[in-house]
Amino acid sequence: MNIVIIGATSAIAHGVAKKYCSQKNSVFYLVGRSQDKLNAIADDLRVRGAQQVYTDACLFTDVKQYQTLFSRILASMKTLDIVLIAHGSLTHQERAEQDALYTFDELHTNFTSVVGLGVVAAEQCKKQRSGTIAIIGSVAGERGRQSNYLYGAAKAGVTAFCSGLRNRLMPFNVHVLTILPGFVDTPMTAEIPKNFLFAKADDVGAAIVNAIEKKKNVLYTPFFWLYIMTIVKIIPEFIYKRLKT
């Protein structure tokens, strides 16, 4: 199985990759910014039984790189079975409200670069008439909250993009999975005090692998976020706007 992971040094992506190591013939193409970090992940996957691991350190969120990145990937693996787009940045809401350039960068990291990479991956999967494109959104994209709506807005865009892409690729036998994690204990959330809602990255990774196997459309992980977000979404706006969220 050929697995491409963009943002491969993220803890959730690592959790997914670890799960695939126990399957026979798993070949990974790991994309990230830092070669040292990619090497650390690659070594780990090799010990866990990965058949082959390629690493590619590049500025993958740069719009000029999308095509060349995928041609490098296709030079290493002929077909793409799974493309996981996992990169992201937890936007600092207060800073974003003051600093337009920062906001723009964050929206690009969390939204437009995801779309750009998703489009290129979709072209390849459409051509081969197979494959899964799995993209990490967030429950934060389900409804804007004053404490993190810029991050939420970008992730809401990801959800809408995935939905349209799934619709478009349906006739071509390409599976698109929207992943909506809740709070996950990762380096990205290192500075947030943890409570019982925080899930382990490895558990979220295992849930993603299961959702890919079962060709689910949308995955809330851990599962209880489906119920939480269903309730959050039905609160009428005239009440919601008064809540301290």
Added chain:
Amino acid sequence: MVNFSSWGNYPIVEHSSIQSYIWRHDIPSFADSGSYLPYGLGRSYGDSCLNDSNILIHTVQLNKFISFDATTGILHCESGVSLEHILHEFAPRGWFLPVTPGTKYITVGGAVANDVHGKNHHRRGTFGAHVKALTLLRSDGKQYYCTPTENKELFSATIGGMGLTGLITDIAFQLLPIESTYIDNHSTKFSCVDDFFELCEDSEDEFEYTVAWIDCLATGKNLGRGHYYRGNHSKKKRRNISKKPIGIIPFFAPEFVLNPLSIRAFNTAYYNKQFGTTIKNTVHYEPFFYPLDIVHQWNKLYGRRGFLQYQCVVPLADGSDAIKEMLARVAASGTGSFLAVLKKFGNISSPGLMSFPIEGYTLTLDFAMRGDSTLQLLQTLDDVVKKTGGRLYPAKDARMSAEIFRNGYPQWQEFSQYIDPKFSSTFWRRVTKETL
């Protein structure tokens, strides 16, 4: 999910900051004011994993394997990898931990820093005896590659060094080949502590693992009665990961849950759980080594005030009398320990300068923290340990006096010259009266 207390929930202290160390190549600056201490999964019981008013470096994101040599069985991994993850990955492939304590929820870094021991101490010594190499990051920003021959003083000081010599970033150590993930177990009921000493003599040549559970409320001719567990790795080739359901104690239990009556009832019922003298069966390694791991946060059973674990070792020479004396004192107090464990340590010496085990008997007891009466009882046990020239285990301790520590570890001053100048802990300040 992570609160930075120790497993005993005593003492409770505040830290000035918690810093996550995520990638071993991104070396932290150690530039903040105050001292640092590595913190893994927080399973040390007392204050050896705490650094009140100062900084903890959280290591659990340093959780990657680096290499594994399937011909030699040497695993090289980052220090935040847990024993649970190692077993999950390697037990089905036919490799086991060379030494394991009673929980798998500790990091490899913690296993080295506390030089942990297990039920096979008489055969294989401590965890540190199986370490081939480690990398130590010191606050001068340099990484020291330490082996029994290279930087050997730092190697020896770091094994059992309680995290004080610097931050261990990665470790290479020997795994043990196994045919099966099952253990051939003999469970033998014995009616007094003298029978325990006899069972030790009879079992150690034949069995890789030995340990006893003691009913510490039994008195008189029943003093020190209990169950003796002996086991070997099964030879029948069958390897799997146990997927038993697990429970959780979600909140601190109220203090009346563990009272003298309930503890007595538990001890009596547990002692009488088997009718026959010896039961032989084959069990998965999970219940054999980690019976308590199936209940997450079992420490909360002891209530909000927490609990104290007491683990001492007394030298072989007067060991049996000392153990009897301590059991008598515990039984007389009526306080009782929910869990009492007795084991004979062998004579395999550790490379660790501050390693806890010495040849003799080690007794482990748990006491709910109920204020001064609990502390006074433990002091009466200290008196026995001191008389025999024994010592207490820092990883379990929250209250031993500086005097008891220095008597038990006369090498402490030699050790202190290897402590990183920017590293300290609540424990270390307590037993050396260090001022920062």
